[in-house]
Amino acid sequence: MHHENGTIVSFPDNHPVRPGHTLVVPAQHYRWFWELPDDVANDLFKVARKIAGELKEKTGADYVRLSIVGKDVPHVHLHLIPQTLDDTQSLAL
Secondary structure, three states, rough: OOOOOOOOOEEEEOOOOOOOOOOEEOOOOOOOHHHHHHHHHHHHHHHHHHHHHHHHHOOOOOOEEEEEEOOOOOOOEEEEEEEEEOOOOOOOO
């Protein structure tokens, strides 16, 4: 799912672990999520929540997993991963 509002951008993950796997990132650079100003953090999670609902509906998932990893890419990013309740495969990010 693609989103862009000047503050937050989202796009499909280049190496998705499930269909619909989407990244949500602030447009401005912040390495760690605790460095986000409150307004950017609020917008980041508002956009993630909206996209998660759209992904759930579009993919037929039971839920959308949200992960903040931050180790491999030095820029705040949220992973939104549509999943079903019967998923048994471990999802290493």
